[in-house]
Amino acid sequence: MAAMKPAAFDYHAPATLAGALDLLRGEEARVLAGGQSLVPTMAFRMARPGILVDINRIPALAYAEKRDGALAIGALARHAWFETPRAGGPLGRLLAAVVRHVAHAPIRTRGTFCGSLAHADAASEWCATVLALGGRMRCASATGTREVAAEEWFQGVFTTALQPGEMLTEVRLPLLGPDWRYGFAEFSRRAGDFALAMAVAVLRVEGGVVRQARIALGGIGGTPVLAKEAALALIGAAPTDAVIATAAETAAACCDPQEDIHAPAEYRRDLVRAMTRRALRQALAA
Amino acid sequence: MSRHVVSFTVNGVPKRVELEARRTLADMLREDCGLTGTHLGCEHGVCGACTVLVDGEPVRSCLMFGVQAEGCAIRTIEGLAAPDGTLNVLQRAFRTHHGLQCGFCTPGFLMLATWLLERDERLDEAALRHAVSSNLCRCTGYQTILDAIRAAAQELDRWEDSAAGEARR
Structure with missing residues (x-):
């Protein structure tokens, strides 16, 4: 392969969020956080931003902590941080289980949680997880801030609700009480590579019966999707093997997997069935 | 496009380099510091050949820009053996x-x-x-x-x- 070098750009490393937002008024400006997705696309020259706004010198964005009853994850929280639970209870353990599947250690040291949400790769573990949890995205621009729910965030292939001039400054995840359970399963051909299908399940079990359930699928189309019908199949039921099998079957039947160079649609549908079953079994194991 | 002066250490030795913003850390080490022990395989973060330590953590040096190394302590393969060449x-x-x-x-x-x-x-x-x-x-x-x-x-x-x-x- 020919040498791959990014096209020229102007580089700024502001010390404050206000400084970064001011620079993002420029149409050609892109945020550089961990750079683990942006820099490869620049090397391929699929992205040629005229201005890079490096936010790594803004310490106020480096946090992942409980705030107002949620886990608030700032724009500079690195993947690797989540290897140690950053929240008590099931949420911290879920994120610690998922992060092991996010690329590789030397990527996790720099790549950021919010960066994954802004890049919105269909096979991103964090994107499917945030959708399953019903997280909220905080977007800031030079003119104000707003919040976007996970259900409205993912709009298409690498496309989110983020507007020009805006930056994703924080993701908020609801804390999970002790009666919540979780499961995560994905299939990829090589360790750390993009998954062909994944399932994230979070459910609340009370008195031996599933009271609430959310299942998100990733890696199968342009965006992560909620498997609403599959979650409905669980609610009000005692989580037996038969109920889990029905939910997994429903997830496979109701999803719309895409065919690509890596796998045909029907193969992905089969993986959705298997990954949903595995995630639910994990969640409901005693 | 923008040029920058960057100060950092490599294997404990202070360096000061003037470079273009688009110069990757890997290219900065190889071209500007003459440290060709860091190898570039895929140049898009997949192969890991260019892994170096930045402030003690492993980093793909093809996915970081040299200008971002301001104030950082970088360690490369050249720093592993003793000065007389004895392998660690x-x-x-x-x-x-x-x-x-x-x-x-x-x-x-x-x-x-x-x-x-x-x-x-x-x-x-x-x-x-x-x-x-x-x-x-x-x-x-x-x-x-x-x-x-x-x-x-x-x-x-x-x-x-x-x-x-x-x-x-």
């Missing part, structure tokens, strides 16, 4: 266990393993295999690389035997 424990283990053949990927594996051996947690078989999956080698089949890092960890008293590890070997 890890390098010797790679030689003893045939952890390299063509050698192209070796700098990346050595820097990744250097980090593994310096962490607070002791290394076990599962953590070793999980971590080493980040780098590609087209020659060895990986077993000899695992053997080398395991042997170095044992020699440095950083190894933890585990049931899972015994079953896999």
Whole structure:
């Protein structure tokens, strides 16, 4: 392969969020956080931003902590941080289980949680997880801030609700009480590579019966999707093997997997069935 | 486009380099510092050949810009052996266990393993295999690389035997 070098750009490393937002008024400006997705696309020259706004010198964005009853994850929280639970209870353990599947250690040291949400790769573990949890995205621009729910965030292939001039400054995840359970399963051909299908399940079990359930699928189309019908199949039921099998079957039947160079649609549908079953079994194991 | 002056240390030696913003850390090390031990394989973050340590953590140097290294302490393959050329424990283990053949990927594996051996947690078989999956080698089949890092960890008293590890070997 020919040498791959990014096209020229102007580089700024502001010390404050206000400084970064001011620079993002420029149409050609892109945020550089961990750079683990942006820099490869620049090397391929699929992205040629005229201005890079490096936010790594803004310490106020480096946090992942409980705030107002949620886990608030700032724009500079690195993947690797989540290897140690950053929240008590099931949420911290879920994120610690998922992060092991996010690329590789030397990527996790720099790549950021919010960066994954802004890049919105269909096979991103964090994107499917945030959708399953019903997280909220905080977007800031030079003119104000707003919040976007996970259900409205993912709009298409690498496309989110983020507007020009805006930056994703924080993701908020609801804390999970002790009666919540979780499961995560994905299939990829090589360790750390993009998954062909994944399932994230979070459910609340009370008195031996599933009271609430959310299942998100990733890696199968342009965006992560909620498997609403599959979650409905669980609610009000005692989580037996038969109920889990029905939910997994429903997830496979109701999803719309895409065919690509890596796998045909029907193969992905089969993986959705298997990954949903595995995630639910994990969640409901005693 | 923008040019910048960057100050940092490489293997403890202070450096000051003027470069274009688009210069990657890998190219800065190779072209501006003359440290060609860091190898570039894929240049898009997949192969791990260019792994170096930045402030103690492993980083793909093709996915960081040189200008971002301002104030950082960088360690490369050139810093492993003693000044007189005596190989360190890890390098010797790679030689003893045939952890390299063509050698192209070796700098990346050595820097990744250097980090593994310096962490607070002791290394076990599962953590070793999980971590080493980040780098590609087209020659060895990986077993000899695992053997080398395991042997170095044992020699440095950083190894933890585990049931899972015994079953896999």
